[in-house]
Amino acid sequence: MNDVEQLIIDKLTGQIGEEDDLRLEDLIARDQEVEQLWQQMQQVYAMRKAVSFEQSFKVEDAWLALQKKVNIPDPVAEPVTDTVAIPIRRSNTSWLRYGMAAAVVGVIIISVYFLNGLYRSQDAVTKNIQIKLANGNIVHASTQDSLAGWMQKARDAKVDPGAWNTLTVPAGKSYAFQLADGSKVWLNAVSELRFPLLFTRAERTLELKGEAYFKVAHQASQPFTVQVNGLTVQALGTEFNIKSYNNESTFISLVKGSVAVTNAKGERVVLLPGEGVIAANGHSFLQKQQFDETTVLSWMQGLYFFRNEKLQQIAVVAERWFDVRVQLQDASLSGLHFTGAMDRNKPVNNFFNMLASSGDIRYEVKDGKVVISRN
Secondary structure, rough: OHHHHHHHHHHOOOOOHHHHHHHHHHHHHHOHHHHHHHHHHHHHHHHHHHHHHHHHHHHHHHHHOOOOOOOOOOOOOOOHHHEEEEEEEOOOOOOOOOOOOOOOHHHHHHHHHHHHHOOOHHOOOOOOOOEEOOOOOOEOOOOOOOOHHHHHHHOOOOOOOOEEEEEEEEEOOOOOEEEEOOOOOOOOOOEEEEEEEEOOOOOOEEEEEEEEEEOOOOOOOOOOEEEEEOOEEEEOOOOEEEOOOOOOEEEEEEEEOEEEOOOOOOOOOOOOOEEEEEEOOOOOOOOOOOEEEEHHHHHOOOEEEEEEEEHHHHHHHHHHHHHHEEEOOOOOHOOEEEEEEEEOOOHHHHHHHHOOOOOOOOEEOOOOOOEEEEO
């Protein structure tokens, strides 16, 4: 287990080699004790980073530090004959039994304090990520899922491989998986993706509600398209982010390659890296503009940066990320502006304490809701 601990530490700190990374993934999939150890050490490492973030966070410094491209970890590649589902692992099990003792002492004290409060961190959220198969069967995601197990359940259910299935990610969760063609998808909280187990048609087509990052496998003979809010996003071997929540405009941001965005009226815009498109819906004008990669992609690192943003929008993101209800007691509060950061790996009351420290607002819990009022 000492060897396994070292592999995990190397992975968490970004020092692991490709061969060791594959070896560790295999051990996690096959050995329940290694799986548990991986979950526990992830939890400790996340809390350690959260404590460090809270102690050292300065808004301007954070923005400067994240100006470089956000590094997005790739799921382990799997054969393209299967659709692969890889959960972003979270754990609410007991604290680490092995290693990393020096990092744990302060973390445990802080964690016990927050976990005794009303709010739940993301790790404690009970809603499940699930896939509704084309035949109506529901498959729930858990950290015990094996990659082969996902496809076996679909085969056992005799699901048409070309039919559409629906993956739902609830509030407080995120999820990453690999499609049958090798393309990779990262889904944010409160998102839904419709996809086939195998791409059997002339085009590889998906439907999205919410937010997702796509890393598309290049196949010139079979175009890759995403249908979202009445828009069609077509790509060939590229990386892009789509954000399209209910009652909000759709944002399409290109990181690598090129994509073409078409609305219901036939208007078409081609994007280059660093360019994005904003549209209220499929019938509205496609507005092309530059975007800040730090702001757009930081959600994949569990961070949401806001600069001079209205409290109403900040509250909406808090509801998605922490699975809590937020109520503004006074309608005029929605227009208050704040600058700061939200870390989804920290207990949610940390965030509201930070907002309240501005002196402009206070918050309390009423009937299971976070009620914000003027100070």
